Amino acid sequence: MKNLLSMEHLSTEEILHMLSRAAAFERGEAAALQRTYHVANLFFEPSTRTKTSFEMAERRVGCEVIPFDAGFSSALKGETMYDTVKTLEMIGIDAVVIRAKEDEYYNELLEGINCAVINAGDGAGQHPSQCLLDLYTIHKEFGHFEGLNITIVGDISHSRVAKSNATALTRLGANVRFLCPAEWAGNFEAAHSWDEVLEDSDVIMLLRIQHERHAVSKNFSKDSYHEEFGLTPERERRMKEGAIIMHPAPINRDVEIADELVECERSRIFAQVRNGVFARMAILETILKERN
Amino acid sequence: MKNLLSMEHLSTEEILHMLSRAAAFERGEAAALQRTYHVANLFFEPSTRTKTSFEMAERRVGCEVIPFDAGFSSALKGETMYDTVKTLEMIGIDAVVIRAKEDEYYNELLEGINCAVINAGDGAGQHPSQCLLDLYTIHKEFGHFEGLNITIVGDISHSRVAKSNATALTRLGANVRFLCPAEWAGNFEAAHSWDEVLEDSDVIMLLRIQHERHAVSKNFSKDSYHEEFGLTPERERRMKEGAIIMHPAPINRDVEIADELVECERSRIFAQVRNGVFARMAILETILKERN
């Protein structure tokens, strides 16, 4: 595996290998890398948890992290993504972790770049490291994917997470359904009421309402979103035994989910953050160990 | 000691213990920590010296520092302080050092957070690590606190430093007085002319005029502030033998203090910066050694 760009490029074997390595890291195993690799994190959009999680994972597999301030870089002088990454490669960087606003920005990097590219989110496209940590969280819980009913709730059409996860979970045998207001379904078929999906879901995966990308308020306020599509205590009580709640965070408390449910027994929201470090260690190890 | 939030939470024993550890670090002793701890610095307000000082102290006690760009974080997406810190805890951070605009922001972090919290300044509230370095500077100079006349000069009502220091110094037996324009005294009793305090002060502690928080110019220009409340060469000559000058910096030269006095014999202004690293090493060691 040279790069990690999109879940669609991964074979089922590669996915399962990384989940197994994540579990090994969680048990305390060390990464199997021969030398110190140099990594840079290029975040052209704000993100606490993804960037910090990669920073931690990079140190835990023994990388040296070279700081790169995307908000203060030559990209501001109009430099192409290719030239920025090629420059880092010549400086001695082995892998770049990139989050950028443009869908599939990485197409520019497929030829001529030797440095590994790890996609940490491209526009409204993919977010494969988030997907792998979600898969790891589900697999840890249930031990398998086959036949699980997984309901993704929120702005499906704009969500990187929804797309990455739907593709991968379906391939692994899960039954993925969507729940959202009609105008947010995009090309996906979706339920429009909790009653259709609530009681037989094994996993309820809430998406973040992205105030940055579009207004909640077109057709409803935050309150009315919560009332219609949010996970309320009353709905949580109707969930199946053993079913879990997930959310990629940051959370809008009392919008996607009631404040009091964020750390409830079913919630794996903060566990996902913890799992993210192990999943990212697995990605880094898998990619870096193929380099000399 | 689980957290360091406010000087008022510290016992006299805890204060004296940290001063003694700071002295040990200045003599070259190594920190007594069993493992590598992970720390993140969350500075939601600009600060060169406090942040850089913590960064150095963290490395000197053997911590691994995970970068956190507060100006570019999920806080911008409306995430609560609790969720940001809980996320860092789940990523594997042992201690967060926080500067934030809100007074007592840390009240939100008292329950549910396991990660240690070190307050590096809360709004117009406290600034305990600055206070400890000031105490260390005074103790190094005089060997004790009892009976010292300490005069704090400047914008008392808005100053974190004034409040932290007044509380702690009084408790340790010093005699703390204030000097400031009438409208900056807040609830404190203050002198309004140098003549009342200049000649018997052992320590003159100048505060920074905070252009960010209020205009100097309401009632006086920079020049007239300097004339009335600044430390001029003429006033320095009237100071007691052995008395010292302190300032938390950054300095407005020729406002709080005449340019030519900044590095004069009585000045401990740059020594305070040096002492700050030792004081912060003491804080970090004291807090981290209680974690497993």
Place this chain on the structure above:
Amino acid sequence: MKNLLSMEHLSTEEILHMLSRAAAFERGEAAALQRTYHVANLFFEPSTRTKTSFEMAERRVGCEVIPFDAGFSSALKGETMYDTVKTLEMIGIDAVVIRAKEDEYYNELLEGINCAVINAGDGAGQHPSQCLLDLYTIHKEFGHFEGLNITIVGDISHSRVAKSNATALTRLGANVRFLCPAEWAGNFEAAHSWDEVLEDSDVIMLLRIQHERHAVSKNFSKDSYHEEFGLTPERERRMKEGAIIMHPAPINRDVEIADELVECERSRIFAQVRNGVFARMAILETILKERN
């Protein structure tokens, strides 16, 4: 060598020593430093490659790098450069690498500062580490400087690179010429057409069109600049055998140079970036080994 401020301060021996150390580092030799030094990078202007290159070089010679966020520092509160650097010195920083907008900002740092100062670009002044990497690139190619025809093309009057390089290359025996639109020559004598310089140049050193500093568009558009002063494939074919193309980057593709030439056989543009790390390791080693 205590500081590196301007090429004019360096003796020919010092320059040749650093080129020879850069070559040693490229062959894999380790830096001859006795202890871990602490370094901070103060970039008050954006720059991907210079900052990242220093960050890498610092780690490769074994330094500990203390992060300093110039866009978020006390300089915003009006602190002088002297006070900022003195503060870092007291915190325990051994060397600061500075890029700033003001020409010769470093004059403020010549007295009273003990910490080493490495100039990474001052306004429209000098950029000595870029110059040393250019010298290293040329020396690696030709084995000497004497008699080489070196043509610098672009905005001579505003370019740090042009000034640093012209001074040093002339001193080392090269024959430096300029090519630029008449209004960009400043006090330099310059050719105004490729025909005067193209066919006998050993090195064509293209400068970046600095949209930040002045508009290309005063007298010509990007396209007409490219047509008159850009390196086109047709011009590249007329270059001398063995002649090379250089550019300090970031590149404006199809302005200074045709897109298809950026990685052509004659181009040393990305090799310069690679060489920059070795040149900066040589600078750091030369300066730091003189400190105790």
